[in-house]
Amino acid sequence: MVLSAADKTNVKGVFAKIGGHAEDYGAETLERMFAAYPQTKTYFPHFDLGKGSAQVKGHGKKVAAALVEAANHIDDIAGALSKLSDLHAQKLRVDPVNFKLLGQCFLVVVACHNPALLTPEVHASLDKFLCAVGNVLTAKYR
Amino acid sequence: MVHWSAEEKQLISSVWGKVNVEECGAEALARLLIVYPWTQRFFDNFGNLSSPTAIIGNPKVRAHGKKVLTSFGEAIKNLDNLKATYSKLSELHCDKLHVDPENFRLLGDILVIVLAAHFGKDFTPSCQATWQKLVGVVAHALAHKYH
Numbered sequence: 001m002v003l004s005a006a007d008k009t010n011v012k013g014v015f016a017k018i019g020g021h022a023e024d025y026g027a028e029t030l031e032r033m034f035a036a037y038p039q040t041k042t043y044f045p046h047f048d049l050g051k052g053s054a055q056v057k058g059h060g061k062k063v064a065a066a067l068v069e070a071a072n073h074i075d076d077i078a079g080a081l082s083k084l085s086d087l088h089a090q091k092l093r094v095d096p097v098n099f100k101l102l103g104q105c106f107l108v109v110v111a112c113h114n115p116a117l118l119t120p121e122v123h124a125s126l127d128k129f130l131c132a133v134g135n136v137l138t139a140k141y142r
Numbered sequence: 143m144v145h146w147s148a149e150e151k152q153l154i155s156s157v158w159g160k161v162n163v164e165e166c167g168a169e170a171l172a173r174l175l176i177v178y179p180w181t182q183r184f185f186d187n188f189g190n191l192s193s194p195t196a197i198i199g200n201p202k203v204r205a206h207g208k209k210v211l212t213s214f215g216e217a218i219k220n221l222d223n224l225k226a227t228y229s230k231l232s233e234l235h236c237d238k239l240h241v242d243p244e245n246f247r248l249l250g251d252i253l254v255i256v257l258a259a260h261f262g263k264d265f266t267p268s269c270q271a272t273w274q275k276l277v278g279v280v281a282h283a284l285a286h287k288y289h
Contacts, residue, residue, distance in 0.1 A: 028267075036271040104251050108258040108270055115259035120194050123255070124177040 003128055008074045010125035014110065015071040017117055022068055025109050027060030032105040040098055070133050078136050089140035096141070099134030106130060144279050146221050153272040157257060158218050166260070167211030168204040170253045172197050178248050184241060217280050224283040232287035243285035250277025
């Protein structure tokens with residue numbers, strides 16, 4: 001799976017439009033993921049996962065920042081997320097299936113807040129981008 | 143058998159009540175074919191699927207999308223009896239259509255995104271959770287008769 005020039009333009013466009021809301025989107029993505037896929041909570045036994053949790057907000061901010069970083073270095077996502085990839089492989093070891101779940105929830109958040117932005121073409125590009133990010137983060141697992 | 147709380151049933155029917163089945167079905171199927179182009183493999187006889195514009199405007203895609211979502215409506219009327227409701231459809235998808243059940247999961251996820259775009263903030267996390275459960279259960283019921 002390769003990101004075309006059009007995909008890259010579409011993804012950069014999404015993040016430009018989201019702008020300063022990225023952090024909130026990150027938090028909402030996690031909130032939705034924990035609600036829709038309760039098994040994902042098993043990675044956060046040390047977190048307060050209640051509504052409005054400061055820890056979830058803080059973590060959502062980190063997740064969003066990583067996505068923004070990947071979008072800003074879309075020609076070399078593996079390079080941009082190399083340290084994060086090491087972290088996931090060595091320490092976090094989140095099962096690969098969960099990145100798809102996070103991706104689904106991020107798409108839902110974008111759809112909820114910016115329906116006009118998520119045209120079918122942009123939807124396709126963003127889905128590919130999120131897959132690419134997931135692949136990078138699990139690339140060093142074995 | 144899947145258990146549905148009163149709240150879940152409410153979230154399902156209140157959303158479904160506001161859905162335009164024809165529009166929503168057409169959009170969901172079009173997006174499936176655009177976002178996951180390999181799903182086009184089942185629709186060789188649909189004519190022009192060469193671009194997102196072609197797919198969105200394709201009358202066969204619209205018609206089939208409506209058919210699929212209308213069937214989904216049947217599921218919603220029979221939440222407590224899904225496997226039986228979809229028994230024949232499941233056999234059809236296995237024996238005649240030869241559709242990998244993974245495709246049901248893909249379409250389900252796309253449907254959730256279409257609903258999110260349509261309902262915006264009203265599509266709350268609980269609402270999404272209920273609908274992710276519903277599409278998962280429908281996909282499971284459709285796969286149940288596979289052999």
